[in-house]
Amino acid sequence: MPTLLQLDSSADATGSVSRAVTTTFADTWTGLGDDHVIIRRDLHADPLPHLADASLHWPARLRSPGATPPADAEALQQQIIHELISVDAVVIGAPMYNYSLPSVLKVWLDYIHIPGVTTPFDNDAQPMAGKPAVIISSRGGIYDPGSANADWDHTVPPLQIILGNALGMDVSVIKVSRTLSGVVPGMAGEADRAAEELRAGHQRAAELARKIG
Template identity: 45%
Template sequence: MATLLRIDSSISGEASFSRRLTAAFAHSWAEAGGEVVTRDLHAEQIPHLPHPGLHFPHREGVPEDSPGRALQDELIEEALAADAFVIGAPLYNYSVPSTLRAWTDYLHVPGRTAGTPASAGPLAGRPVVLLSTRGAAYDQPGQEELLDHAVPALRALLGSALGMDVEAITVDRTLAEVIPALDRERASALFADALDRASARGRELAASLL
């Protein structure tokens, strides 16, 4: 049975758009017979990485009793046990929520989770679907490059450093309910389309891995 690791990071609870997308994706996955493991980085927050030595496989200088060691092992083992990932990645202040950023700091260890020039890392080739939600509109040329550092940063880390197979579904204008200029009707059509795409992708990916 293939395992999906579902990661959420939105602070908005049931009103969250990204959580609705990850839920739809995971629902399709489970319906196809896959197992889903959920990590909610907002409900169960992890501390910032406490020591620079945790970025390296030998953990030089990290006290033996540092709680960061056990937490990092737990997060890495959980990731290594997953066949695929779906990550709810809301855009907060031009980047990912700090809770999600903290998770990446524990996960990225060159020579442990990331490969070396000589060999690929253990996560290489694993699929990861980013479900990114943004409050504003990004229709003007150059706007996205200037103002969205969430998906690009995750692509660099998960794709370039860890070698994972990264794809993203992004939906804009989620703040249309509070900012009428964003056009409620258009926003709700965009979100409905993203929900359909997330469900379909969960189903397809599960079918290819189960």
């Protein structure tokens, strides 16, 4: 039963580009067969609490003596980690907010990046190694290679480092830029390229879902 974890984090419930593209991915996934299932987690509509205690970054065996994270917070973290390691692939809607991640998505990363549990530390633990992760990065502005703000994107790099380098996942990134071309007066001339990026983003999402699923 190929299972996809679909994470969304946009605060836009009606016109979100990242939600539209994760939906294309998810719909393509379920279209591959009745056995293809999805676990959906909307991190904006149902946000996780911030990590209750720094000791939760570590498994119990690696915590400082006397560390006593709240039991309910630890149980929730175990649930989130189990949810991740039980699936075959992950698709993540990751809008750019202030050049970085929506805070609700950052919290999810804080829950799942645990040395010795999801990434090797005192052992070889890497349960997500080789599994696909598809990041859908929507952004209002322009961050093309060679553009003035090319190195201002701090949304995608942390996801690539945590999911790819630390967890060993096979990460693909779909970037849809210029989403504010219809809103920001100075970007009016970008509308055609914005529309093309959106079309290409949906197409790539469907292709990846078919390939991975």
